[in-house]
Amino acid sequence: MKEKPIRVLIVDDHEVVRMGLRTLLSHKPGLEVVGEARSAKVIMLTSYADEEAVLASIVAGASGYLLKQVRGQTLVEAIQTVARGNSLLDPSVTDKVLERVRKMGMGSADEGLAMLSEREQRILTLIAKGKTNKEIAKEVFLSDKTVKNCVSSILSKLNLTRRSAAAAYLATRASKGGATEPKGS
Template sequence: MTERYAQADAVGRRVRVVLVDDHRMFRAGVQAEIGDTARTGVEVVGEAADVDQAVTVITATRPEVVLLDVHLPGGGGVEVLRRCAPLTAAAENPVRFLALSVSDAAEDVIGVIRGGARGYVTKTITGADLVDSVFRVQEGDAVFSPRLAGFVLDAFASTDAPPVDEDLDRLTQREREVLRLIARGYAYKEIAKQLFISVKTVESHVSAVLRKLQLSNRHELTRWATARRLV
């Protein structure tokens, strides 16, 4: 591993990175593993724990690459991508996003790729491979953990589904989680216990989902989710 880092730094590569993850200890671990600029060529210029912090830090620092968790307070990684879209589309010095998540669910992978991320790797990745992935994304490559690449190919090669579900994209990450559990028949108390939130918060999420999708009740919501194979 040390040798690979040395090879990366020997060619003089440098990349400025922002870490976005709601677990402070995980951010500290990534910083310790890859953030030694002299060793890896990676300079961590900012950190954030939720959507609002992420947008503020990314806008202020304009890093080359953002390591982005999928599940974040405030709307998830997809919301960060949506709000930072002008930065990713910049003609000069675009900010590029690499999802780094514990989740390997197809819906999470597709969601952030549709949102504009350049790649998706899981948190089982080694430090050396993560450094390599960051530099590849900086250079404009698309980077995926091997199994996850198949999800993306299948999704965008499919002829029986649209590449973007605008209705689903209106929902925050938490609203999607509540939607799936409702569609699976969970009661509000069960959802609250599973997601570590209050019953009142569950009710608020359900109301928001029904309003955004223009549905009347949980039975219509279940049919809607089943039709999209979300259950």
């Protein structure tokens, strides 16, 4: 009985690296390069609903986290949401993660969070919940444009380039026991 090859997807932003890896790996027995991409967005689809798994996924760079019992249409919408550059969490795990964050209280001062205004901290928390700019605007009673500007400011102050990285930043603070909620929320 012939053993199935290990299937490999190469993801790197440099074409020459992708080409080199494909050449190297395609000549190795037991390996099959099934595709390559400049970048990838990852949605974790799992049975695990504990906050540790969620936090680990976010820190590892996942843009989304869904439980396997999700409906097909919801999964399709999640893929489209992540493809647009947004992040998301399954509502049932969002509640667990937020509850853990709330229980941690206000830890020691953090340089990154200290640079953010209370409004920006509130918006960062909503980003971590997977809210879109439009949803954030509605919740904090600001225009979409103002929220977009705030998100840009947050990313700049934290030296980040993506919303998912901002969510991971907040999740990392939570996993280390740091403050993640702005004063007065």
